[in-house]
Structures are given as C-alpha cells and as structure tokens.
Amino acid sequence: MVLDAAAIDLLFLKAHTQRRWLDREVPDPLLRQIYELARMGPTSANCQPLRIDFVRSPAAKEKLRPALSEGNVEQTMSAPATAVFAADHEFYEFLPKLFPQADAKSWFTGSEAATRETAQMNATLQAGYFIMAARGLGLDCGPMSGFDRAKVNAAFFSGSAWKALFLCNLGYGDPTGYRPRNPRLDFSEACRIA
C-alpha cells in the first residue's frame, strides 16, 4: 500500500505555505481530529512533548499581535486559527503513563540539557506530523518563525514549563495568496548513500 497521486499532491507536491485565507471557519472538532492524528507519530520513549495553544478568539489574537514580526501580522490576524507550537520542558511527568516499560522519568529529572534537547527535538518532530495531518484533513498551513519568542512565552506560558517553538496559521487558503515556490535542494546536495 502506498499513497495515490492525489494524496501525495495534497501533502507534498501541490501544498503551499499559505498567507491569505478564505472566510471559512476551522471548527474545534477539526483541530482535535488533527491533533489525534499527529499524536500517533513516533517520539523518543513516546515522550510526546508537543503542546499547542490554538489562538482563535479576537482577544487571544490581540495577545499574540505584539509578538509578531511586522510581515506576519496581517496573515496571522486574518487566519481562522493560529497554532502556537510549544515544547513542554516537564514532559517527563507523563512518562510513567506514556512509557510504562521503564523508569524513563528518571532519565530526565537530573539533566536539564537532556530534558531541553528531548523536549525541543521531539516536539518539533510532532509539529511536522501536525502540519502533514492538517494538510491531510484539507487545511492549509502557514508556519512562521518570525516572532518574538520571549513575548509569546510571557503572554501565553507564564508560570508553566511550556516554551514556544514556532507558530502556524491554519485555515483554507486563498490560492491568490500563494507566492511562487522557491527551489528545493537536489538529492545529491542533501543526501548520500553509503
């Protein structure tokens, strides 16, 4: 079993980062459905450190606005929803439930460096799965790293161990908003087979 050409187009070949949105809502059950696909992807010791604040109400959007780079304000304020992807740096508290095979929590409680790296790497991987799941369920994505991380952490995650990774607008894209696609690296520039 492999994906058919239409599915490959949807996920990879014809998908575009989106900056302009149709007037169509992204309802709560769809956000939940995307998460419930993305969470199935593999993480190290099943640690699942990705956390997501879905910013959708006008009040929440206003809380986000001051953290956005100028070029990202309009596309974000007009998006039906914006996912704030974060890594939970206390993800290990869930390990007794998520990885009952071993005392995995003890691998992290003593080491801030291992905890930070595991949280960031695995949450970022999960964000990649999330983008694919969102596209797979018909949404367009507009991921952005142009924002002030300290401001987002202060506005959304104060007093918690969640730390922002990047933002991703979600909605149904207006095809007039696509930029021309930039080039990709060839296999021989990025890969070797030994």
Place this chain on the structure above:
Amino acid sequence: MVLDAAAIDLLFLKAHTQRRWLDREVPDPLLRQIYELARMGPTSANCQPLRIDFVRSPAAKEKLRPALSEGNVEQTMSAPATAVFAADHEFYEFLPKLFPQADAKSWFTGSEAATRETAQMNATLQAGYFIMAARGLGLDCGPMSGFDRAKVNAAFFSGSAWKALFLCNLGYGDPTGYRPRNPRLDFSEACRIA
C-alpha cells in the same frame, strides 16, 4: 479534498515503529523519491537544513555500530537502510539560491545561536516530513535517539558542518516485530483553544 481512511491508517493510525525487518531491499530510487517528497515541506526562509546519510552497505553499517545503544544494534544492523538525519550548520550557504527574495544569508552568518537553532529546528521538522513520506511510499520506519552523537559525528561528519540529529531505520517491517502501542496524550492534556 482530504485523505481517505486507508491513507490516514497508512500514515498515522496503523503505522508502527518497526524493529524487525522483512528480507526486502530498499532501492536507491525509492530513497530519492522519499527525499523528493520530504523536501517540499515548509522550512523557515526555505532553508532546508536537513542532510541525510543513508547507511546501507555492510561497511557503512560497521562504521555506525559502535555508536549504537545496545538495544538498537540488532534492529539497525538488520535494517535494509538506516537514515542518519543531520542538520547542516552551514545551511545558510545555500540561501542565495533557496531564498532569493532577500539577503537571508546575512541573517545567520553573524550569529552562531540563530544558526544552530534554525538548523536544528528546521532539519528536525524536515525529518518529520521524511518519516511521513517514507510511510506514504510504503516503508516502515524505526526512528531512534539511542546512540552516541559524538561518535556518529566523528565517524560520518568529520570536517563538515553536518551534525547528527537522530537515526531512522527504513525497510519493510515484519509485523511480528511490533510492540504493543503505548498510550497517547489526550487533546485536553496537550492542547488548549483560546
């Protein structure tokens, strides 16, 4: 357009991290095809820092062996191919080609911290796309962070700016090798809507 149930099963719901492999090769053109899907996924300023060494020959596998955690040796040595995912910390050299809209190279050449973070985060995102693309083309994946990163960097990336992120076995999984699936976090444990 959304994925049908079979595609969702293939990518997410019925996919398993694999540890035991059928005797079936993973040919070069398939590795190239996976990469050519994965590279289409979004990265910050189109920077595409993911680099991959596909380890397949007995000689290359032996080079990898001393870096593997004990529990990962057998599944890796028997896998048809093992991807060493790495981040190119000199990815910015390609930016004049990849992001011709701006002098994006200058955003990074002065800042080691920004370069490291951009390299690691975006290469990890791309590795997530790669896992989805591999599954979408019918392969099973066995990602692993149980290895000695310094040894892999010394054995594979000496004298280059590539730095290992994690490993991923690739092949056609033997269903007798699945472990029971561990639990996933509920939406309410990992997500909020505001």
